[in-house]
Amino acid sequence: MVRSCSIGVLDSGLGGVSVLKSLVKLMPNEDIIYVGDTKNIPYGGRTKEEIRKFALRIVEFLILNKCKMIVVACNTASIAALDYLKGHCNIPIVGIIDAGVEIVLDGGYKEVSVLCTPFTAKSGDHKRKINNKNKKIKVNVIGCELLCPMIEKGWETIENRDDILDEYMSHVSKTSEALLLACTHYPFIKEEIRKKFSGEIIVPSDECVREVYRTLRENSLLNENKKKGNVEFYVTGDVNSFKDKAEKFLKQKNLEVYKVNLTDIKK
Structure with a gap:
């Protein structure tokens, strides 16, 4: 794994954007891939088995896209699946609890x-x-x-x-x-x-992101590139709905938001 690889962020939908905002503020030079599982939200009413299945698909997608570490930016998924995901992941992964x-x-x-x-x-x-x-x-x-x-x-x-x-x-x-x-x-x-x-x-969010920074530093994975990092968003549901809300919260325009079918992910 190299320093220039992206940080992966997963959430059930829009919520993890609040963590992403802190992430960009603390580490503006890092590339980030964000996945919101808007098709299956809310996770709060799901079973542990369902949440683990959904989260693992996202992790597999992030690993295929060469992420150097993963942030589970969802309290529910952190509780239901963090330890489970660590067992299926050979890169650092942190939750928010x-x-x-x-x-x-x-x-x-x-x-x-x-x-x-x-x-x-x-x-x-x-x-x-x-x-x-x-x-x-x-x-x-x-x-x-x-x-x-x-x-x-x-x-x-x-x-x-x-x-x-x-x-x-x-x-x-x-x-x-x-x-x-x-x-x-x-x-x-x-x-x-x-x-x-x-x-x-x-x-x-800020404390979670400080843990991300410490983890990257300890693993010699901090991006040394000085230019502003790129953020890509992927959702499993409606692109425009997510894009509108994320742009409003982040006070940004023209976010790169793409739709992904995680059931098509091949290991």
Whole structure:
């Protein structure tokens, strides 16, 4: 593997673009290949076996495209498939769960709430990992079935979005000092969430990307090229829908977005 190869980023859809934004900011000279599995979103209501199957197809695609490392920029996929993917991958691969956990542990909080998908909530991973290192931190976890698909569809187009968000936020403990956004889609509506929560809002993207940087450095894989890197986007569903939302979030135009059929991937 050579330094000039791309970093691969996978997500169930649009959410990982929030991680990509941090990645481009910290390492602007790196080439990136992003894959959003928009055909099979949301992962939050899927089984572990389904998520592993979908994620492995993306990993195979990224490896075929000569990626030097992979970022699982999806909390649900990180929980369901990260260790499984590592067993099928001969390049470095990192997830996003530990980034959020580390921020909570370093924050000196007595109580935090976690906003996430139903799959992530059911897994109990955030609570378990936080309390394994600090049993004194109270962790409240709220599974939000509708937020991810609403954001993917287009948050502004959902007439009752405020009522639905209010319902989920009503389960956030009033004594929580911080709210961890444990789904990479949620930063897209961070300002809406901020209106309903007075404490600190934790977005783990930057910490995840710092881990990517450390991993590349330790493996002597940092790109030494000084010119601006190229980002290519691949989706399994509608190209235009993804392109419009990604361009709006990144405040960029003319993103390269292509459709890919991952069932055609040959090892």
